Amino acid sequence: MNPTNAINLALAALQAVLGIIAEIKGQSGVTDAQILAQAQTLTAGNDAAYAQLKAALTGATPVA
Amino acid sequence: MKKLFPAILLSLCLIACKDPAGASAKAAADIATGINSGMQTVASLGQSGAITPAEEGRVLDYLEFANKGDEAFISCIAAAQTAGSKAGTYTACATAFNTMLNNPTELALIKVANQAASQTITTIVNGVNVAVTAIVSGLGGA
Numbered sequence: 499m500n501p502t503n504a505i506n507l508a509l510a511a512l513q514a515v516l517g518i519i520a521e522i523k524g525q526s527g528v529t530d531a532q533i534l535a536q537a538q539t540l541t542a543g544n545d546a547a548y549a550q551l552k553a554a555l556t557g558a559t560p561v562a
Numbered sequence: 563m564k565k566l567f568p569a570i571l572l573s574l575c576l577i578a579c580k581d582p583a584g585a586s587a588k589a590a591a592d593i594a595t596g597i598n599s600g601m602q603t604v605a606s607l608g609q610s611g612a613i614t615p616a617e618e619g620r621v622l623d624y625l626e627f628a629n630k631g632d633e634a635f636i637s638c639i640a641a642a643q644t645a646g647s648k649a650g651t652y653t654a655c656a657t658a659f660n661t662m663l664n665n666p667t668e669l670a671l672i673k674v675a676n677q678a679a680s681q682t683i684t685t686i687v688n689g690v691n692v693a694v695t696a697i698v699s700g701l702g703g704a
Contacts, residue, residue, distance in 0.1 A: 541594045544601065552622060
């Protein structure tokens, strides 16, 4: 177990709450569309990470 | 602590109800970040031998399932914006995501034998669930 990662996970959950507050306070300075685009990039990155990790488990090379 | 949680939910509603699109988009991004951290943690658990390769594969499958749910949430948010952000549409998006995450068949994937690793994985999954539940509540949902 990596304590740093565990803490990061807990913080990520809290970010969903704190991020909403920051959004309303206008501290983020970005548009909703930009945030949504960022979210899409992050989920696409997760798809790629999943493919790589699964490939590593089976010894296969992930398809790009 | 018992008073703090309802206070947070009330604050979320007061905040998220004003800008449901922005709040939903921000939550989707934060959840994606949490899922990524979860995948890396699960990989490290596998590398350390705390969980078997088969367990690692199944937990990764759940996290990818959650990621697909986040992608569907994002598509739903975008569609709601295109449709003119009618009242309740963002809540419906978040509620659908929440329902998906609690699929018993998928949740069965996260069970691992090692007790300490199990707690870590539960923390990961709970982190995603708490974030989704928070945005549902913040948008005024159940």
